[in-house]
Amino acid sequence: MSEHPIHHSNGYLLSQICKLYRALANQYLDVVGVHQGQELILCELAQRNGQAQSELAGRLCVQPPTLTNALNSMEKAGLVQRRADGADQRVSRVYLTPAAEEVQPHINEIWEAIEERAFANLSPDERTTLYSLLNRVYHNLTSARDGET
Amino acid sequence: MSEHPIHHSNGYLLSQICKLYRALANQYLDVVGVHQGQELILCELAQRNGQAQSELAGRLCVQPPTLTNALNSMEKAGLVQRRADGADQRVSRVYLTPAAEEVQPHINEIWEAIEERAFANLSPDERTTLYSLLNRVYHNLTSARDGET
């Protein structure tokens, strides 16, 4: 059927997996009213509540406008609240609401359930191998982004 | 800094890589005026020109509305042309334009360049290992989607 070389490449596989992984995460997270991507924001805030948006964006590796949008819908959903910093009116600090703190414990469970699904039949050794290979790919991609040769 | 277990999981790594891979693909493809995702449509049509949108969507594993949007912008960009099927007015068949056929040869080069970047320091053996591991993840995810236990 699909004899084209692209279909047998690591890159193609990676992008398909990506799409599937996102879809699965969405499906699991929807149950607790959280969207894929937002769970990372919640985890980040659980570790340090009241971060500035710029800090948050930096840690999550997303652009500030992306975070603005995500926070808008999370604020509308009652998961977070923004308050301006007392000293510097430019920075807006983000805080978890009680509703978010209730949801929080489920996030880790869900995250683990997704992993269990995705990497089900891989042995611990294989998972480690995969991790180290992916890690190298990750570094290739980050250095490709910054240092243009 | 980020001591949270999520940051050391295969799933987290996968989603970060995903984002980076897409960004890199976009950067490379923009040069020839094609957006990430559209290159797969072009490859598919290069193999079989004049596919119905539903066929195309099936092969690319995207939903029909997704394809509608992508084709709209590609049609606007002069890369493809839609013509209604002679026998069945419901189906619209998609054809490459001469412009697309000029771009086509570059797509493979670009695709390879991206792969070379992403998997640069992996030996052939390691690439094979990665491929087979990812393939298993892929199957876990596709079976997770269809057959809900």
Next chain:
DNA sequence: GGACAATGTTTAGTATGCTAAACAATGCCA
């Protein structure tokens, strides 16, 4: 042959993600 089901595509609405440009507040420095 006319109602109704099935099939193919589009529209509407929402999510993530990006860039470029606008806007707001701060800080520096002459």
Next chain:
DNA sequence: TGGCATTGTTTAGCATACTAAACATTGTCC
């Protein structure tokens, strides 16, 4: 102190991707 650069966030506009619902055409079956 008044102008200007820097920093933090938002807006506008576009890309992919999804679902649910609308719309058009076709085919079937009584």
